[in-house]
Amino acid sequence: DTGVSQNPRHKITKRGQNVTFRCDPISEHNRLYWYRQTLGQGPEFLTYFQNEAQLEKSRLLSDRFSAERPKGSFSTLEIQRTEQGDSAMYLCASSFGGRYIYEQYFGPGTRLTVT
Amino acid sequence: KNEVEQSPQNLTAQEGEFITINCSYSVGISALHWLQQHPGGGIVSLFMLSSGKKKHGRLIATINIQEKHSSLHITASHPRDSAVYICAVTGSARQLTFGSGTQLTVLP
Numbered sequence: 001d002t003g004v005s006q007n008p009r010h011k012i013t014k015r016g017q018n019v020t021f022r023c024d025p026i027s028e029h030n031r032l033y034w035y036r037q038t039l040g041q042g043p044e045f046l047t048y049f050q051n052e053a054q055l056e057k058s059r060l061l062s063d064r065f066s067a068e069r070p071k072g073s074f075s076t077l078e079i080q081r082t083e084q085g086d087s088a089m090y091l092c093a094s095s096f097g098g099r100y101i102y103e104q105y106f107g108p109g110t111r112l113t114v115t
Numbered sequence: 116k117n118e119v120e121q122s123p124q125n126l127t128a129q130e131g132e133f134i135t136i137n138c139s140y141s142v143g144i145s146a147l148h149w150l151q152q153h154p155g156g157g158i159v160s161l162f163m164l165s166s167g168k169k170k171h172g173r174l175i176a177t178i179n180i181q182e183k184h185s186s187l188h189i190t191a192s193h194p195r196d197s198a199v200y201i202c203a204v205t206g207s208a209r210q211l212t213f214g215s216g217t218q219l220t221v222l223p
Contacts, residue, residue: 033207033210033211035211035213037156040215040216041216042119042203042213042215042216043158043201043211043213044213045210045211045212048209048210056208056210063208089156091156091158093158093211096164096211097209099207101145101146101163101165101209103148103160103163104148104159104160104211105160106150106157106159106160108155108156108157109156109157111156
């Protein structure tokens with residue numbers, strides 16, 4: 001396994017358009033996380049899944065954002081009616097899940113620019 | 116006030132210098148993580164610790180649970196160490212809460 005992958009790596013879209021990002025986690029990992037990072041800041045949590053169940057969502061995740069993880073494998077993050085404030089790096093991470101805390105492995109990110 | 120505070124925000128050092136980056140947190144944690152982020156975005160986990168000290172090569176991470184404080188040390192710094200170093204914590208929830216990062220530049 002080559003690690004966590006994300007597609008596309010870059011996305012430029014016009015305000016008001018919908019965009020969808022994909023994350024493929026490490027295959028043995030049952031937890032998958034989405035984070036968002038704006039320039040000069042640390043990442044912020046958006047949502048996470050254990051297998052196919054979305055267990056927690058941040059208040060940052062407005063109703064324009066939706067995430068899915070069908071069959072507990074890859075995940076998609078969709079942003080509807082994009083706004084300029086959505087411009088950021090969207091990071092995906094995966095880890096083992098369960099009772100203990102496990103290291104998270106990050107993908108390379110998808111950089112979104114809304115014009 | 117952020118739950119995770121890092122200092123300094125920016126650090127410039129000469130090659131070979133000993134470097135310390137500090138992290139303070141205000142919440143109860145299950146683990147503290149030190150991460151490295153290179154230009155372009157990729158984040159790599161350096162350490163995950165819940166007590167004491169860990170060492171990997173020239174990197175050392177320590178944590179004091181009572182004082183809610185952690186430090187990342189780099190010995191014999193090298194220009195290839197130049198990156199953003201991020202402190203993050205895991206609380207009762209499993210997601211990470213991040214500090215804003217320390218931009219380290221090591222000059223040859």
